[in-house]
Amino acid sequence: xxxxxxxxxxxxxxxxxxxxxxxxxxxxxxxxxxxxxxxxxxxxxxxxxxxxxxxxxxxxxxxxxxxxxxxxxxxxxxxxxxxxxxxxxxxxxxxxxxxxxxxxxxxxxxxxxxxxxxxxxxxxxxxxxxxxxxxxxxxxxxxxxxxxxxxxxxxxxxxxxxxxxxxxxxxxxxxxxxxxxxxxxxxxxxxxxxxxxxxxxxxxxxxxxxxxxxxxxxxxxxxxxxxxxxxxxxxxxxxxxxxxxxxxxxxxxxxxxxxxxxxxxxxxxxxxxxxxxxxxxxxxxxxxxxxxxxxxxxxxxxxxxxxxxxxxxxxxxxxxxxxxxxxxxxxxxxxxxxxxxxxxxxxxxxxxxxxxxxxx
Numbered sequence: 001x002x003x004x005x006x007x008x009x010x011x012x013x014x015x016x017x018x019x020x021x022x023x024x025x026x027x028x029x030x031x032x033x034x035x036x037x038x039x040x041x042x043x044x045x046x047x048x049x050x051x052x053x054x055x056x057x058x059x060x061x062x063x064x065x066x067x068x069x070x071x072x073x074x075x076x077x078x079x080x081x082x083x084x085x086x087x088x089x090x091x092x093x094x095x096x097x098x099x100x101x102x103x104x105x106x107x108x109x110x111x112x113x114x115x116x117x118x119x120x121x122x123x124x125x126x127x128x129x130x131x132x133x134x135x136x137x138x139x140x141x142x143x144x145x146x147x148x149x150x151x152x153x154x155x156x157x158x159x160x161x162x163x164x165x166x167x168x169x170x171x172x173x174x175x176x177x178x179x180x181x182x183x184x185x186x187x188x189x190x191x192x193x194x195x196x197x198x199x200x201x202x203x204x205x206x207x208x209x210x211x212x213x214x215x216x217x218x219x220x221x222x223x224x225x226x227x228x229x230x231x232x233x234x235x236x237x238x239x240x241x242x243x244x245x246x247x248x249x250x251x252x253x254x255x256x257x258x259x260x261x262x263x264x265x266x267x268x269x270x271x272x273x274x275x276x277x278x279x280x281x282x283x284x285x286x287x288x289x290x291x292x293x294x295x296x297x298x299x300x301x302x303x304x305x306x307x308x309x310x311x312x313x314x315x316x317x318x319x320x321x322x323x324x325x326x327x328x329x330x331x332x333x334x335x336x337x338x339x340x341x342x343x344x345x346x347x348x349x350x351x352x353x354x355x356x357x358x359x360x
Contacts, residue, residue, distance in 0.1 A: 001016060002018060025165055029163065033099065039112075040054060043072040043104050077147045078147065082111060089119050100116040102128065106134040106265065110145050113143075131182055136182065136223040139161070152255055168216050169213075171216065178264065179211075180266070183266070187297055189223045190339075192244070194222070198339075200219060200222070205301070249272060251268035254315060266303070270298050274306070276332070279352060285342065290335070307360045312360065
């Protein structure tokens with residue numbers, strides 16, 4: 001087992017990465033905070049697979065547990081569904097020391113985390129991510145949010161978990177398409193911060209596809225270390241943490257334009273990274289080979305590298321509504337060579353439009 005510690009003062013916590021961790025969650029959490037009331041928030045896909053073992057572990061450690069099972073899907077990330085969680089918390093008699101445990105993918109983590117951040121002005125919560133995307137991205141760093149009809153994650157709060165448990169075994173039940181969409185975040189971390197991670201994925205692509213436990217544990221752990229280091233330096237995205245948004249500006253735009261139904265999040269980010277790489281090439285930051293490397297590694301895992309019919313004009317309108325746009329100025333995360341990033345707020349609209357057009 002690998003333990004990655006995020007040092008944030010009184011908001012510090014450990015991320016445990018390994019295999020067969022679900023059955024020990026109760027004991028680990030009891031050591032951390034002592035038995036109390038726990039809301040175990042999950043969805044209908046994950047519940048039959050992993051909720052029983054987590055529930056039993058928590059109860060065996062002395063916790064009083066209420067399961068909350070939601071339908072799956074991005075459309076659950078709304079204020080209305082958050083209100084449903086508040087209602088359940090109140091009915092269960094949860095107080096400010098009670099814990100919300102998020103067992104599921106990024107939607108469950110974001111939603112349960114947002115409810116925990118805002119219920120009684122903040123209660124503790126725990127992340128148990130069950131998708132690769134959530135394991136290496138949304139479960140680490142304390143971002144919680146729900147969506148608005150005009151944009152993804154527009155209503156949210158920074159609220160750090162008290163612990164994260166990443167069990168590589170759960171990936172065996174993940175649909176192939178979901179697994180590969182999650183790989184985008186590992187690939188992204190390689191592009192923005194660590195070319196060695198990128199090489200590791202490229203050289204072990206077959207083992208990654210086969211879910212080799214040693215290879216996956218190493219890749220996940222390194223990816224989490226990268227994100228943890230960024231979060232420690234810039235917890236609330238005042239500067240450095242923005243580099244984690246590589247590919248997300250266009251990615252979020254096409255997700256929103258297609259009502260979060262056409263692309264998985266990782267797939268949208270894959271297309272967004274291709275757009276960002278092409279912007280970098282136009283600006284002289286990347287070479288043709290760098291752009292080709294983006295396309296090779298994403299295509300190797302059957303990830304989309306082109307848009308699929310979305311109108312360029314609508315994408316342009318949407319990206320300027322992004323929460324990362326300030327006073328009409330768009331801050332773009334670009335690469336200045338592989339493993340290095342630069343944030344630019346001076347990219348001409350025509351350069352952005354050209355890159356999107358080349359990805360169509």
